[in-house]
Amino acid sequence: MASTLQNVAISDLSFIPAFTATTSIERCKSIYEENRHRIYAFAFWMTNSELEAEHLLEATFVRAFAENSTPTSAQIDDALIAILRWECSIGPLTLKSGEVKQILNVRENTKRVHLELAVVQLPATEKLIFLMHDVEGYEHARVARALGISADESKRGLHEARLRIRELVAEMVW
Structure with missing residues (x-):
């Protein structure tokens, strides 16, 4: 459509x-x-x-x-x-990751649809940080300024988003 x-x-x-x-x-x-x-x-x-x-x-x-x-x-x-x-209630980061699961061989079986479904499931702030940095190529300073957070918080949010995407994709693939 x-x-x-x-x-x-x-x-x-x-x-x-x-x-x-x-x-x-x-x-x-x-x-x-x-x-x-x-x-x-x-x-x-x-x-x-x-x-x-x-x-x-x-x-x-x-x-x-x-x-x-x-x-x-x-x-x-x-x-x-x-x-x-x-x-969309963009707000504080929802940093939740505790122990990082070892996820092996996800790349071999991952399809674009898995990545898209995983991105949609991210918490709003982490999703926006991921989109701004990894998809649009914004520097952490620009992301931080736009969201009213520090550059370190932007980096932590991006790390959290990437971890969560890996976990979600692994669940879909296996």
Whole structure:
């Protein structure tokens, strides 16, 4: 099923507030196009729902353009995180790992679907850290700044997410 917002004609950005008149519509379109795929991907992974991802995508751009008529990608990320904090209860890390299980031969039997199912099951904060760092390539400092945590907490959250993904995939594969 194709996402309806992804198929919207680029000329119809009616959800962008009217007070962006100080910025050309072409510049708004450019900013939207440069960032929409990344924001939609984050939103989809965080909600596991196309409809909710579309809602978050639209809300993110409305918020970003309301705060700045030409938002940067970092400001758009900040708008998304602010909305996710409200919608997905992004908060403190849920660091739970105790003893690490020895998991052998998981790579040989792992399929992409296993990884996707495992990512969806992560706690919200660890999932967002994993997506920002390992999927989008953000540095720990940028992840930490966006989430309002320290770089060490970002590293711990990423480690926790990777461990949990390994455990979940191992359960699915065996």
